[in-house]
Structures are given as structure tokens and as C-alpha cells.
Amino acid sequence: MLTSIAGRSVIVTGGSRGIGRGIARVFAAKGAQVLVVGRDLAQAEATAGAIRAEGGAASGFAADVGDPGDVDRMAAAALERHGGLDILCANAGVFPAARLMEMTLEQWNEVLSTNLAGAFLCVRACAPALARGGRGRIVLTSSITGPITGYPGWSHYAASKAGQLGFMRTAALELTPLGITINAVLPGNVRTEGLDALGDAYAAKMAASIPQGRLGTVEDIANAALFFASDEARYITGQTLVVDGGQVLPESLMALQEMGE
Numbered sequence: 001m002l003t004s005i006a007g008r009s010v011i012v013t014g015g016s017r018g019i020g021r022g023i024a025r026v027f028a029a030k031g032a033q034v035l036v037v038g039r040d041l042a043q044a045e046a047t048a049g050a051i052r053a054e055g056g057a058a059s060g061f062a063a064d065v066g067d068p069g070d071v072d073r074m075a076a077a078a079l080e081r082h083g084g085l086d087i088l089c090a091n092a093g094v095f096p097a098a099r100l101m102e103m104t105l106e107q108w109n110e111v112l113s114t115n116l117a118g119a120f121l122c123v124r125a126c127a128p129a130l131a132r133g134g135r136g137r138i139v140l141t142s143s144i145t146g147p148i149t150g151y152p153g154w155s156h157y158a159a160s161k162a163g164q165l166g167f168m169r170t171a172a173l174e175l176t177p178l179g180i181t182i183n184a185v186l187p188g189n190v191r192t193e194g195l196d197a198l199g200d201a202y203a204a205k206m207a208a209s210i211p212q213g214r215l216g217t218v219e220d221i222a223n224a225a226l227f228f229a230s231d232e233a234r235y236i237t238g239q240t241l242v243v244d245g246g247q248v249l250p251e252s253l254m255a256l257q258e259m260g261e
Contacts, residue, residue, distance in 0.1 A: 002226065002232055003230055005031060005229060007033065008032045010089065010229075011034075011035045011078050011087070012024045012034060013089065013092035015038055015044065016044050016047050017192070018193060019091060019190060019222070020036075020089070020141075022221060022222045023141075024036050026225075028051045028058050029054070031056075031057075032057070034051065035078045036048045036051070041061070045060035061077050065092045066113040066118050066121070072125050075129055078126075084132065087136075087138075087139070087229045088130065089225055090119045090122045090138065092122075093115045093118075094157075095154065095157045097153035099153050115160035116163045119164050120167060123175075126138070131179060135234070136180035137181055137229040138182040139183060139185060139229055140183070140184040140185070141184070143158075143186055145161060146158030146161035147240070148186070149248060171238075176237060181237035182238065183233070183238065185240075186240055186241065186242045186244070188210065189206045189215050189216060189247065190218060190220070191215040191217055209253075211246035220243055224241050
């Protein structure tokens with residue numbers, strides 16, 4: 001049983017949908033005060049409203065995590081609305097597919113700006129407030145794609161997610177004297193609105209590559225983030241947790257076929 005996070009102040013970037021929405025809902029259900037951050041204020045407010053309807057405490061905020069001014073205002077909003085800041089879930093990310101030989105520099109920069117520079121900007125902006133609380137927690141949403149695996153069309157995304165981990169390890173050293181931990185969750189294939197839009201046949205094909213035989217849920221990822229944000233994880237920093245149903249374990253499709261024999 002994890003120590004309660006009731007009353008703690010949490011920022012979730014990319015919180016309007018997908019994994020971020022799941023993180024926001026799970027943290028609010030545990031009693032945290034959640035600032036749901038997204039580029040579109042209406043979507044962020046819609047998620048916050050749904051959380052409030054479930055009995056949680058949440059409000060929406062519009063910010064582009066690649067914009068330093070937006071990110072500074074985001075951190076200030078958490079202080080103003082919650083009276084402090086305890087947890088940053090730096091989850092915002094984009095993943096427009098583009099094959100390497102057709103990818104433009106603009107497409108590359110868009111992904112690196114949001115996924116990698118955005119993580120840096122959020123951490124930098126929130127660290128002073130996290131330090132004041134004495135138990136600051138930062139959780140990055142990375143991915144198995146990049147740090148462990150590759151997928152055609154996602155070289156820019158893979159670079160950003162691998163880059164997050166390099167950033168995290170040095171950031172952990174610099175943040176430790178401030179009483180802040182920073183760790184990363186590495187999701188595999190997770191059932192989100194974006195994946196659902198691709199249809200049941202696509203989802204079934206993806207699930208077939210996972211030893212557990214199913215796609216992850218946003219709650220699976222949120223629960224891992226919740227652990228890293230807990231008091232019980234206070235002696236863990238600069239580390240990663242793969243949450244993928246065993247997806248990265250088989251060395252081939254044959255290995256999965258052998259499981260059934």
C-alpha cells in the first residue's frame with residue numbers, strides 16, 4: 001500500500017488525452033490536486049471537468065511545452081492554484097510518422113522540440129517549486145521506442161525518447177541536492193484514442209506481438225508513474241521502468257509461437 005498522495009500538487013503535461021489523461025485521472029483519484037496541461041485549453045478543461053465529475057480536484061491550463069514562457073506560466077499556475085508543487089509528470093509528446101529519407105528538418109525539430117526540449121523546459125521551470133516542498137518528484141513518459149526498440153517512420157520520435165533518458169541521468173545528479181528525484185516510465189503499446197482510431201484489426205495485430213496478449217491501458221502506465229511519485233520511491237532516482245506486457249522480451253516471432261507449444 002503506497003503512502004497517500006492526497007492533497008499533493010501535480011502537473012501533468014499532455015494531460016488532455018491518452019496516457020496523460022490516464023495519469024491525471026489516477027492521481028486525482030488518489031486525492032492529488034492536478035493541473036491538466038495541454039495545448040488546447042478547451043480539451044484540458046474537458047479532462048479536468050471529467051475528473052471533477054468523478055470527485056477529484058483538477059483544473060485545465062493551456063501551454064505549449066516547447067515554449068519557455070508557457071512553461072514558466074504553467075509552473076506559476078500550479079503554485080497559485082495549489083499553494084505549491086510536489087510532482088511533475090512530464091508526459092507531453094508528439095509522434096507524427098515520417099520515413100527517414102522523406103523527413104524534413106521541420107518535422108524533426110517539431111518532435112525534438114516537444115518531446116525532448118519540452119521535458120527539459122518543464123523540469124527547469126518546476127524544479128524551484130519542487131525543491132521548496134522537500135519531496136519533489138519528476139516522472140518522464142519516455143517509450144520503449146528509441147531506448148530499446150525501433151520502428152520505421154519514428155526515427156525522430158525514437159531519438160527524442162532516448163534523449164530523454166540521457167537528460168534524466170545527469171538531471172538526477174543535479175536535482176538530488178534539492179531533494180528531487182527524476183525517473184522515467186517506458187510504455188510499450190498502449191490502447192489510447194489514437195490507436196483506437198486505427199481500428200480493431202490493427203490493435204489485434206499489435207497485441208499479437210506482446211507476450212501477455214493484450215495492449216496496455218493508460219492505467220497501467222499511470223500506476224507506474226504513481227509509484228515513482230510515492231514516498232516509497234524516495235531512494236530511486238535516474239532509473240527507468242518498462243511497462244510493456246513483456247513486449248521487448250521475445251527475440252523473434254518464433255519465440256512467441258513457442259510459448260503456446
